[in-house]
Every structure is written in C-alpha cells, then in structure tokens.
Amino acid sequence: MSDEMHARRMQKKKDVVDGRIARATEERGVLILLKGNGKGKSSSAFGTLARSLGHGQKGAVIQFIKGRRETGEYRFFREYPNLDWHIMGHGFTWETQNREQDIEAAQAAWAVAEGLLKDPAYQLIVFDEMSYMFKYGYLDPEPVVAALQQRPRHQSVIITGRTMAQPLQEIADTISVVQDERHAFRGGVKAQAGIEF
Template identity: 80%
Template sequence: MSDSSHLDRMQRKKEVIDERIARASEERGVLILLKGNGKGKSSSAFGTLARSLGHGQKGAVIQFIKGRRETGEYLFFRDHPQLDWHIMGQGFTWETQDRQRDIEAAEAAWEIARGLLEDPAYNVIVLDEMSYMFKYDYLDTAPIVEALLRRPAHQNVIITGRTMALPLQEIADTISTVQDDRHAFRNGVKAQAGIEY
C-alpha cells in the first residue's frame, strides 16, 4: 500500500470514528457483562477497576465464589483507600459440596451488593463470579435486575462468570465474551500465583 493510499484510508476511518464519538453524547454508568469459558474475565474486571481508581473514583468488589485462597488482586488492592473488598464465597461449588451453605453465602453476598448498588458514593462495583449464582439457582435474577436498573445513574457495574443469565444480558450495555482456544492447565501445567490467582 502506498503512503497516499494509507493516508486516504486513515482519513476516512477518522471521519467515521469522529462521527461515532459526536453521536455518543449520553453520560451515565454502564452495566458490563464479562462471560465465556476463556481465561481473563475477572482480570479484565480488575483492570477496569484499576483504571477507575486511577481517576480517583470509589469502587467495591464482591467475590461470590473465590473464598478459599487470597488472590493476587486482593493482595494488591486490599489496602487501597478508595476500595471496599468483600470475599463472600466458600470456594468453588465442587469444593464445598454443600448447596444450602452456598445459597446462604450467595444471599449474604447479595445483601452487601444490594446496599452498594443503592449508594451513590460508589462509581464502580465488580460482582465477581456472580453469574454462577443464577446458573445453580442460588439467587433469583428478578431482584438483581431491579436493583441494577434503580442504581445511581453514574454507577458502573461489572459482572463476571462463564454463563450469563438472559435477564442480565437483556439490560446490559456491554457484553464481552472471552473464548477459550487453549489453556495450559489442560496440558498439565499447574495453576500458579500471579497467573491463575
């Protein structure tokens, strides 16, 4: 491609993008769903959280499942003055093997989340691994959808998990699917600190 062809192409692209930017005039918080069977959903959520904290915003994290081991992200963020972190899970469902206990943990986590979704002091809330609560029927989607729709207008919410309940997808602003093309674990590579947790 010649330099002049490249310049023409980039100018046309800039015009399209500038037009899209001009049309996006609404200012409000968004609901982001990070789903799929690939690695990196929670990591993406925590990257966005770090970005918001960098802008001086207040955030909160509720981990619905990851409760048995201190993760690297928790160790990194735990002392941040603008962040509240709640580890509510009892471990993965195949580890606890106690449905009633898992339901009670999910309900306790939801009570904290509901309070945060009513508090205008919070700019970004990460509900990590919440999607499993619907997959295993630990929580009903109806009150969660209602709370998400009534949250303060500026508040951003990120929900992670492999599968995502349809009622959440229907109200989401952004949905990203992380696809699993290959994973080291299936090739016998042990999970390691800093990569998997």
C-alpha cells in the same frame, strides 16, 4: 501501499470514528457482562477497576465464589483507598459440596451488593463470579435486575462468570465474550500464583 493511499485510508477511518464519538452524547454508568469459558474475565474486570481508581473514583468488589485463599488481586488492592473488597464465598461449589452453605453465602453477598447498588458514592462495582449464583439457583435474577435498573445513574457495574442469566443480558450495555481456544491446565500445567489466582 503508498503514503498517499495510507493517508486517505486513515482519514476515512478518522471520519468514521469522529462521527461515532459525536453521536455518543449520553453520560451515565454502564452494565458490563464479561462471560465465556476463556481465561481473563475477572482479570479484565480488575483492570477496569484499576483504571477507575486511577481517576480517583470509589469502587467496590464482591467475590461471590472465591474464598479459599487470598488471591493476588486481593493482596494488591486490599489496602487501596477508595476501595471496598468483600470476599463472600467459601470456595468453588464443587469443593464445598454444601449447597445450603453456598446458598447462604450467595444471599449474604447479595445483601451487601444491594447496599452498594443504592450508594451513590460508588462509581464502579465488580460482582466477580456472580453469574454462577444464577446458574446454580442460589439467587433469583429478577431482584438483581431490578436493583441494577434502580442504581444511581452514574454508577457502573461489571459482572463476571462463564454463563450469564438471560434477564441480565437483556439489560446489559456491553457484553464481552472471552473464548477458550487453548488452556495450559488442560495441557497439564498446574494453576499458579500470579496467573490463575
């Protein structure tokens, strides 16, 4: 490809992108759903959280399932100013084997989440692994949808988990699907600190 042809192609691309930027005039928080069976949903959410904190914004995290051990992300962020971190679960549901305890933990986590969604001080809130609460029937999605729709206009929320309740998908601004083509665990590689937790 000649330099001239490349320049024409890039100018066309720039015109398209500039047009989209010019049409995007609304300023408000967004609801982002990160779903799918691939690795990296929580990692993506925490990367966005780091970006938000880098801009001096106030954030919060609620981990709905994790709780067995301190994860690397918790160790990294726990002392960070402008960030509240809540570990509300008792571990993965297949490990706890206690449905009543899991429901109580989910409801306690949701009570904290409801308070955060009413507080205009927070610019970004991450509900990590929340989608399982709907899948297993621990939480009803309708009150969650209502609270998300009534949150402060500038507030963004990220929800992670493999599957996502349909009512959440209907109100989401952005939905990203993380696909699984291959995973080291299935190849016999043990979960390791810094990669899986």
